[in-house]
Amino acid sequence: MKIKQVFDGIFQTIFWAWNLTFLSIVYLGLLPIIGVPLIMATIDGTIPLEFSLTMAATIAVPTVCTVIGGRRFGKQPLQLMRWFYGVEAPLFLLCLLRLFLLRELTPASSLIIATIVLCIAAFSVEMLYGYLGKRENVHNISDSQTSHNKRKDSGLNLRN
Numbered sequence: 001m002k003i004k005q006v007f008d009g010i011f012q013t014i015f016w017a018w019n020l021t022f023l024s025i026v027y028l029g030l031l032p033i034i035g036v037p038l039i040m041a042t043i044d045g046t047i048p049l050e051f052s053l054t055m056a057a058t059i060a061v062p063t064v065c066t067v068i069g070g071r072r073f074g075k076q077p078l079q080l081m082r083w084f085y086g087v088e089a090p091l092f093l094l095c096l097l098r099l100f101l102l103r104e105l106t107p108a109s110s111l112i113i114a115t116i117v118l119c120i121a122a123f124s125v126e127m128l129y130g131y132l133g134k135r136e137n138v139h140n141i142s143d144s145q146t147s148h149n150k151r152k153d154s155g156l157n158l159r160n
Helices: 003-044 049-073 077-100 107-129 135-139 141-158
Strands: none
Touching (some): 003 049, 003 077, 049 077, 077 107
């Protein structure tokens, strides 16, 4: 067996194991038990709508990313890993941060979140449509440095 085939198998396993585990736990366990009371509490006004929307986004991100990953990158394990670590994991972590750490959004925290979301969106558009709309350039890693540099620069600028 070639090393590329081993890595392809590892990449596929990481993506599908995480997503199938997450989706099983959420849709078979948490959503039926917590989802209905959460919706009822939001309707009653006990829980703010913002909290419920963030919870819905936390559930929707892996669901949507699994569908897109399976359809667009199912036969391309390297692209599947780029999708997982470049789009799905950062969006999921951002939703978790918003859910558990950032209760009240200040203008500064809103700017940080918006910048991160913009960078993730740029990377996902590049993955789906290619650099400047050219599909063959998706595989050229040097073309994707723009969105990576924006993500890195935003972190550097926020330290000042």
